[in-house]
Amino acid sequence: MKTVRAVGLFDSGVGGLTVVNEIYRALPLESTICFGDSAHVPYGSRSAEELIYLADKIVSFLINQGVKYIIFACNTNSSLSLPILQKRYPIPMIGLVQPGAKWALQVSRNRRVGVIATEATVQSASYERAIKAMDANALVFSQAAPKLVPLIEAGKIDTTETRMAINEYLTSLKKNGIDTLILGCSHYPFLSKIISEELGPEVVLVDPAQATVLEAKADLAARGLLNYFNGQKPQHQFYVSGDPKSFQAGARIFLGESLTRVVKVELL
């Protein structure tokens, strides 16, 4: 029987689970290996050098586990380390920025697109570049939201603290008349409901994970790498560099799953 190879993905922490959720929905026959680099969260305040160094270790780890494809389930790394690591390794890789930018332009009515993301993603201007390359007349308004990842990692979703931070970050975007907001950090879709309440129903939220997984599906099919039903249930493995228990707690909240096995590995 042909060995079933998994799709690998990684993020700094529970953000990767937004992408796992999309894989469950759009690629239900695929096995996954998800790495949460929780010893180094948050990524958003790290330098490009540090991010590339860490991403390189994780990509090698995933390749050693035999994955056939890697999804950078992190916008910060999709912005800063994907272009470098794509040249370093022959394995096919995809990030969240390009598909997210494309999707945002498809849904925007007035081409005034907001982006909330980590400091590193905003500084890289990756979304702005991707959007402008597809539509030079589109206007992109970006806002770094550094308080949100620590709040989400702590499981603080519908709290006064989180609502206040969201209000602070969205004020200038609202003034700029955006009709579309890209959730440019894979942690933020867990706050969709609160963000949408703050912005009102006329602003469309874009979760880049959805478009990315659909593109990954087409890419896997084009490369002959898609899994077809063979009677075997897909396997989902989880690795972390930090505390497995806090990742398990996050998975209970965000994936609605009790992960019985989360393996801690040192990134050497």
Ligand code: DGL
């Ligand atoms: N979830 C990641 C992203 O999409 C990283 C967030 C962080 O650790 O700061 O950017």
